[in-house]
Amino acid sequence: MRLLLVDDEEEFVATLAERLSLRNIAADWVTSAEKAEKMIATKHYDLVLLDVKMPQVGGRELKKIIEKKLPGIKTIYLTGHGSEEDYQAGSAEAEYYLMKPININDLIAKINDALGK
Amino acid sequence: MEKLLKIFSPNFLWGGKQGKGPLYRHMFNYSRLWRSAVMLTALSAILPLLAISWFDYNVTRKAVKAETFSHTSRTVSNTKRTISAFLAERKSALDFIVHDNIYEELIDPVRLAIILKNLRKAFGGITDIGVIDASGQQIAYIGPYSLEGKNYKDQDWFKEIVGKGIFVSDVFLGFRNEPHLVIAISYELPDGTFYILRTSIDTDRLTKQLLNLELGAQGNAFIINTQGVLQTPARHHEKVFEKIAIPVPEYSPKTEVLQYNDPDEGSQVLGYAYIPDTPFILMIVKNKDEMMKSWHKTRFEILIFLSIGILIVMVGIIGFATFFVNNIYIADQRRIKTLHQVEYSNKLASIGRLAAGVAHEINNPLAIINEKSGLIKDIFQLRETYATDEKLIGLVDAIHASVARCGAITKQLLNFARHMDFSFQPVDLKKIIQEVIGFLGREAEYRNIKISVNVSEDIPQFESDRGKLQQVFLNLLNNAFAALSDGGNLDISAILLRDERIRLTVEDTGCGIPEKDLKKIFEPFFSTRTNVGGTGLGLSITYSLIQEIGGTIDVNSTVDVGTRFIITLPLSAKNMKEKNNAPAPRGR
Numbered sequence: 001m002r003l004l005l006v007d008d009e010e011e012f013v014a015t016l017a018e019r020l021s022l023r024n025i026a027a028d029w030v031t032s033a034e035k036a037e038k039m040i041a042t043k044h045y046d047l048v049l050l051d052v053k054m055p056q057v058g059g060r061e062l063k064k065i066i067e068k069k070l071p072g073i074k075t076i077y078l079t080g081h082g083s084e085e086d087y088q089a090g091s092a093e094a095e096y097y098l099m100k101p102i103n104i105n106d107l108i109a110k111i112n113d114a115l116g117k
Numbered sequence: 118m119e120k121l122l123k124i125f126s127p128n129f130l131w132g133g134k135q136g137k138g139p140l141y142r143h144m145f146n147y148s149r150l151w152r153s154a155v156m157l158t159a160l161s162a163i164l165p166l167l168a169i170s171w172f173d174y175n176v177t178r179k180a181v182k183a184e185t186f187s188h189t190s191r192t193v194s195n196t197k198r199t200i201s202a203f204l205a206e207r208k209s210a211l212d213f214i215v216h217d218n219i220y221e222e223l224i225d226p227v228r229l230a231i232i233l234k235n236l237r238k239a240f241g242g243i244t245d246i247g248v249i250d251a252s253g254q255q256i257a258y259i260g261p262y263s264l265e266g267k268n269y270k271d272q273d274w275f276k277e278i279v280g281k282g283i284f285v286s287d288v289f290l291g292f293r294n295e296p297h298l299v300i301a302i303s304y305e306l307p308d309g310t311f312y313i314l315r316t317s318i319d320t321d322r323l324t325k326q327l328l329n330l331e332l333g334a335q336g337n338a339f340i341i342n343t344q345g346v347l348q349t350p351a352r353h354h355e356k357v358f359e360k361i362a363i364p365v366p367e368y369s370p371k372t373e374v375l376q377y378n379d380p381d382e383g384s385q386v387l388g389y390a391y392i393p394d395t396p397f398i399l400m401i402v403k404n405k406d407e408m409m410k411s412w413h414k415t416r417f418e419i420l421i422f423l424s425i426g427i428l429i430v431m432v433g434i435i436g437f438a439t440f441f442v443n444n445i446y447i448a449d450q451r452r453i454k455t456l457h458q459v460e461y462s463n464k465l466a467s468i469g470r471l472a473a474g475v476a477h478e479i480n481n482p483l484a485i486i487n488e489k490s491g492l493i494k495d496i497f498q499l500r501e502t503y504a505t506d507e508k509l510i511g512l513v514d515a516i517h518a519s520v521a522r523c524g525a526i527t528k529q530l531l532n533f534a535r536h537m538d539f540s541f542q543p544v545d546l547k548k549i550i551q552e553v554i555g556f557l558g559r560e561a562e563y564r565n566i567k568i569s570v571n572v573s574e575d576i577p578q579f580e581s582d583r584g585k586l587q588q589v590f591l592n593l594l595n596n597a598f599a600a601l602s603d604g605g606n607l608d609i610s611a612i613l614l615r616d617e618r619i620r621l622t623v624e625d626t627g628c629g630i631p632e633k634d635l636k637k638i639f640e641p642f643f644s645t646r647t648n649v650g651g652t653g654l655g656l657s658i659t660y661s662l663i664q665e666i667g668g669t670i671d672v673n674s675t676v677d678v679g680t681r682f683i684i685t686l687p688l689s690a691k692n693m694k695e696k697n698n699a700p701a702p703r704g705r
Contacts, residue, residue: 101487
């Protein structure tokens with residue numbers, strides 16, 4: 001199982017990835033959609049955690065790009081905003097929609113759930 | 118009675134029974150408006166009334182005065198005619214005698230005595246009769262005095278009669294000490310000489326006639342001569358033959374009436390007439406005040422009429438002015454209250470937007486703190502040195518707990534500001550209430566809180582946002598639970614109102630809300646339970662949700678008695694749209 005975390009807040013995403021690794025969940029992280037695309041081109045991922053609001057290419061748009069390359073990939077949206085738009089997108093398009101700050105145990109439960117474990 | 122008092126003591130004058138000034142009172146001076154309305158209306162109503170009354174007063178006064186003068190004039194004229202007739206009769210009688218008898222007969226004492234006797238019989242009051250020849254010598258005399266042979270040649274009256282042929286004397290006291298006057302008439306003989314027939318008449322009859330005139334208690338009728346000497350007695354006046362205090366009025370051939378001021382008796386009306394061919398002036402004096410008595414009564418009536426008129430007009434004006442100004446005041450108060458509510462809604466919305474903005478900005482750093490502290494804990498737990506250090510683990514947990522608390526606040530803030538589309542669907546109010554109670558059922562059981570639900574059966578399913586309604590009930594019930602002590606009561610009831618709305622009350626027997634806090638409870642971050650985890654957002658979110666579904670929320674509360682939230686909800690989406698500019702809540 002390998003996860004890709006995409007969030008423009010490097011401090012956040014790097015720390016989260018490290019915490020997941022400590023729990024034996026392999027997670028790569030990038031801080032932009034462009035980098036994410038590059039990562040996907042080189043590795044296989046079972047699940048992506050996408051920040052909905054990112055500069056240039058946001059999480060929803062990136063999800064579409066990723067799904068083309070990795071059909072069947074699972075997605076969990078993260079957001080620090082909780083706007084109506086985000087909420088609706090998150091509820092309709094992704095498996096889960098989590099608001100920052102997140103609880104690590106909740107996140108792991110959602111990941112397991114999304115991957116059917 | 119209370120209504121009447123209310124009319125004359127309206128709120129706008131005193132600012133309400135509680136003594137508190139109305140809102141924005143400094144902007145509107147209702148007392149001044151009321152005073153202006155009363156003054157202007159009173160002026161326009163009372164001035165014409167005063168003018169008419171003044172006009173009527175003067176017209177009536179003039180009419181009464183004219184009538185008084187006219188009455189006096191008539192009395193004087195009539196009396197003058199009577200006196201003239203009295204004297205004319207006697208003059209005619211003498212004239213008849215000199216023509217009916219020849220000189221020789223007249224100087225015959227026997228014949229003259231018969232004539233005197235006949236005159237006395239016919240007219241009365243004739244004292245004597247005498248015949249005087251052209252040399253002034255009294256040739257014959259019948260009477261009580263021995264006047265025969267007396268010569269009158271040098272006396273004024275003799276000179277006067279020679280020119281005029283007839284003479285009427287002033288009144289004088291005769292030898293019997295009774296007032297008399299003399300009438301003398303001359304008769305020319307064929308030889309060019311003349312003789313005079315002279316008679317004395319007592320004035321008793323004249324005096325009686327004057328005294329019998331109806332002139333009122335203060336009235337006075339008398340005769341003076343051209344020198345102003347009294348010829349007949351006068352009531353309340355000088356004695357006969359004394360000069361009267363009033364100056365002799367100037368000659369006029371007709372009756373005159375004038376007014377003068379008596380230092381002792383006040384204003385007097387004087388009527389006088391010169392009696393032709395005599396030295397007499399008839400005078401009638403009346404007290405003006407006495408004569409104007411009828412006028413005084415009329416004047417009193419006019420004043421009473423005027424006073425009552427003004428009183429009625431003023432009561433009417435004050436009543437109407439009060440009514441209208443009070444209506445303006447009430448309308449203004451409503452307008453101000455609405456403005457106030459709009460301001461309040463705007464304030465809430467602004468605070469909400471600001472808070473949401475802050476929440477956005479805080480959320481990311483908060484997430485970083487969360488992850489960093491999480492990582493610290495992870496590392497601690499992995500290393501034996503720290504894993505057993507309870508203090509370190511406790512510190513990290515405290516950071517986590519605080520982050521979680523901040524997270525809860527930012528989430529609520531974002532919810533508060535979120536403006537979701539309405540998701541209308543038919544909802545069953547009772548069912549929603551039961552569902553929400555289901556969440557809290559265990560706590561209620563544990564704390565022995567009695568919850569009673571009384572939803573009127575006639576409330577149909579209605580269109581509303583189920584999720585928002587649930588949130589509203591959850592917030593209100595949470596609040597009530599926080600306020601209730603164990604064993605308290607919570608009553609939820611709903612009735613259908615006539616205007617297609619539902620009135621819902623959530624009432625608890627909890628600790629209540631102090632009056633100073635009531636007005637703030639719907640404001641974000643206002644909480645009295647911050648020390649026990651209250652965020653101060655529950656009720657502001659409730660308020661915002663109720664506004665979104667077109668309802669209103671009000672609160673009543675008494676400390677140590679309980680709190681009642683009153684919510685109205687529209688039955689249909691149409692109503693909801695109409696009510697979407699719902700007024701702000703009012704803390705009472």
